[in-house]
Amino acid sequence: MTLAEILYPSCALFLDFDGTMVDIAPQPNAVEVPQPLLGVLQDLNDYLQGAVAIISGRPIAQIDEFLHPLKLAVGGVHGAERRDADGRLHLLNTHPLDHVEEAACTLAAEHPGLLVEAKRGSLALHYRQRPELEDLCLLAMQKAVEESPGITLLRGKMVAEAKPGGASKGRAIEDFLGEAPFAGRTPVFIGDDVTDEVGFSTVQRLGGMGIKIGDGHSVAWRRVADPRTLRRELEAAVAARMTRNP
Template identity: 40%
Template sequence: MAAGTPLYRPPPPLLDDACALFLDVDGTLLEFASQPDRVRLPPQALAVIETLSDRLQGALALVSGRPLHELDRLFWPLQLPAAGLHGHQFRGSETSPGSTVPEALSHFKREALALARRHQGVMVEDKGSHLALHWRGAPHAAEQVRALAAARIGDIAGYRLQPGDHVVELVPADVDKGGAVRTLMRERPFLGRTPVFVGDDLTDEYGFAAVNANGGWSVLVGRRDDSHANYGLADPGAVHAWLRANAENPASAFSPPTEQT
């Protein structure tokens, strides 16, 4: 750890009437689980998110590594603005990720599945054009998983490795959450607002950098010294408490921002 690296980040203030809120999902709104399909939102969370979205005039979006159909399942009946697969998918312009899978990625998937059969608890998550290898259920296999991914990424043109919390993902090189935030910020209702990004993992650092560059707020969930975030919340429980405080803020504090011409 470098000398002078801050160990403490203050909690974020309440949102004002000119903010746009971008929320990561896993590790931020959801606690991690051994299987990604076993997670559930806390009770009342949907009502709080809906209230806050209404008060922000719809300027609340999910920015996640999950595909859009999984986000819609988790947040049903809400259908929020969203960027799925780290920004490979957007609401209203969804790509068909499975239609453009490089043969080299398919070959890597076969190797990854063989490794998973040798190490119970390793999980291969096929997202179509993205592939994630999880080892939360098999911490002893972490080095083998990382080594396989690092050894093969050079064979998959146009792809990069995205490390995360007990996961490494193979993603298109031109896709990240910072790009997703910038894309959304060019459109209403996000246009002209102060961007606020809340996330926990290394994938979210791209989002932090994007909002910081645009005069926004970046909020790290959990503790990591080498982060671009300028605010912090301890865990998903603290995130939901902060969201509730914002939702309970008087509606008069959420008048829409002045239209820009």
């Protein structure tokens, strides 16, 4: 089944960013957004009457910067912050991250190539440049998180992230589905990472579809090979729908 067949006007579309719409870069700030993607996202948002949202581990401000001038609904920092379709900002309660930050920064100072990224209510330790340090990074972050009330550890692709315990991509999707223009629609979520699995489970529990980008075990019902293939499918879906609905 192609995306053109999946994306009916009654759908709500939720999209991860890194590794899904864009290729993963060596550093978070080195991501490149293909210019045609902006037009495709705008067309999809128009076609679905505003029911398109980005669901990402990145802060909302970073998503806006990468997609400028496009400004979509966004669930950022794994749902710790969320901007609805009307532009209203919803923030989850956060907890102190001092202990986690100290542990991550100490490790990064000892091992060049590690990157500490602080966000609102969250802190990520990236080890993409030093994959051999994965076990060390995970152990240090897990220990610090266990000593930090209200915080949980989330593992992603070459990253360990401490985040608020109540935040998840699944919760962000459910919150969107409780309000216009997403309410009453069939949800489709497209992602690539283990952090997206809860989103796949959520939309499929609600009668929608999860779509996994790339290899690896997943609960998602459909797969797409890579971000480039997804961009082509999104372009084809837009073209097909515009042809049918001039």
